Amino acid sequence: SSELTQPPSVSVSPGQTASIPCSGDKLGDKYACWYQQKPGQSPVLVIYQNTKRPSGIPERFSGSNSGNTATLTISGTQAMDEADYYCQAWDSSTVGVFGTGTKVTVL
Amino acid sequence: QVQLVESGGGVVKPGGSLRLSCAASGFAFSDYYMTWIRQAPGKGLGWVSYISPRGSTIYYVDSVKGRFTISRDNAKNSLYLQMNSLRAEDTAVYYCARGWGSSGLTYWGQGTLVTVSS
Numbered sequence: 104s105s106e107l108t109q110p111p112s113v114s115v116s117p118g119q120t121a122s123i124p125c126s127g128d129k130l131g132d133k134y135a136c137w138y139q140q141k142p143g144q145s146p147v148l149v150i151y152q153n154t155k156r157p158s159g160i161p162e163r164f165s166g167s168n169s170g171n172t173a174t175l176t177i178s179g180t181q182a183m184d185e186a187d188y189y190c191q192a193w194d195s196s197t198v199g200v201f202g203t204g205t206k207v208t209v210l
Numbered sequence: 211q212v213q214l215v216e217s218g219g220g221v222v223k224p225g226g227s228l229r230l231s232c233a234a235s236g237f238a239f240s241d242y243y244m245t246w247i248r249q250a251p252g253k254g255l256g257w258v259s260y261i262s263p264r265g266s267t268i269y270y271v272d273s274v275k276g277r278f279t280i281s282r283d284n285a286k287n288s289l290y291l292q293m294n295s296l297r298a299e300d301t302a303v304y305y306c307a308r309g310w311g312s313s314g315l316t317y318w319g320q321g322t323l324v325t326v327s328s
Binding site: 145146148151157189191198199200201203204 | 247254255256257260269271305311312313314315316318319320321
């Protein structure tokens with residue numbers, strides 16, 4: 104399965120928009136998921152099937168996927184959104200692959 | 211509410227074995243794919259294995275093939291990971307998670323730490 108590349112870190116000011124890219128070959132042909140992991144905690148699914156939010160996930164989290172890049176967008180970023188974020192992609196093969204992870208810092 | 215509780219982690223010497231368990235509650239366990247994910251200290255997430263609801267479909271990441279065995283007991287709402295011939299690079303927190311595919315891993319356990327060291 105192909106690799107998924109994310110920037111190691113993204114910084115954002117409170118109330119601003121954070122965009123986290125995830126790059127992979129023909130990623131737009133696959134389904135992307137996104138997970139949030141806070142220090143010392145288990146990951147939490149925040150986006151699945153490219154754009155859908157699980158129950159309980161705030162509307163400020165949104166996703167898109169086209170071409171070679173999937174993107175997680177956090178609108179009106181809050182201090183509580185500071186965490187590591189991982190993309191994950193599925194295609195017709197039997198297994199998904201995780202991205203390298205991005206640390207989001209809310210300054 | 212959905213709960214996944216892992217157990218069985220610990221410190222083991224290289225070449226040793228451990229059996230991880232994941233006790234599930236709050237949902238129809240026999241209806242779902244189940245997955246083991248691991249995270250080495252300070253590193254990212256990585257696939258280990260998954261198993262279909264009735265156990266007919268199983269996947270292993272290449273690095274654990276022939277050493278790890280995933281299984282489930284639907285009557286006991288439990289998922290297992292038998293880990294043999296452990297290596298230092300298997301050191302990680304091991305999470306069990308519910309799900310597979312494009313719907314994502316919707317619930318995760320708290321993780322159990324496996325340390326392989328002499």
